[in-house]
Amino acid sequence: MKAVSRPIDTVVVFCGGSKPLPYKFRYKDADGNSTEVLVGRIFIAEKQKVAGRQVFVYDCQSSISGRQRRYQLKYHVDDQRWEIYKM
Numbered sequence: 001m002k003a004v005s006r007p008i009d010t011v012v013v014f015c016g017g018s019k020p021l022p023y024k025f026r027y028k029d030a031d032g033n034s035t036e037v038l039v040g041r042i043f044i045a046e047k048q049k050v051a052g053r054q055v056f057v058y059d060c061q062s063s064i065s066g067r068q069r070r071y072q073l074k075y076h077v078d079d080q081r082w083e084i085y086k087m
Contacts, residue, residue, distance in 0.1 A: 001070060001086035008073070010082040019045060019056050022073055027084050037062050053078050057085070 008027045012020040024038045044059040054077040061070045072086040 001072065004084055004087050006084050008082050008084050010073075010075075019047070020075060021045065022058060022060070022075075022082070025073070025082065025084070035064065037064055040068075 006027055008025045010025040011023045013023050014020055021042065022039045024036060026034055026036045028034050039060050040062040042058055042060050044057070046057055048055050048057055056075040056077070058073040058075075059070070060073060061068060063069075069087065071084060074083050074085045075081075076083070
């Protein structure tokens with residue numbers, strides 16, 4: 001996977017006060033085209049500290065442009081911001 005660190009718009013689900021789970025997201029590729037992705041599978045969802053700030057990291061897999069691809073999403077708790085971190 002290659003680090004991309006792009007901001008994304010995300011729809012999330014909260015189950016019983018637990019951490020937010022991504023349902024689907026939209027991102028813009030290098031050409032500026034917008035792509036919407038339904039999160040197919042979440043392998044790992046863990047809380048980490050990055051530079052002293054709390055983040056949730058999600059290791060996921062989805063069908064993107066007809067291919068199964070793995071990627072990582074990050075949710076920055078302090079900033080309330082989502083990003084696609086690796087793809």
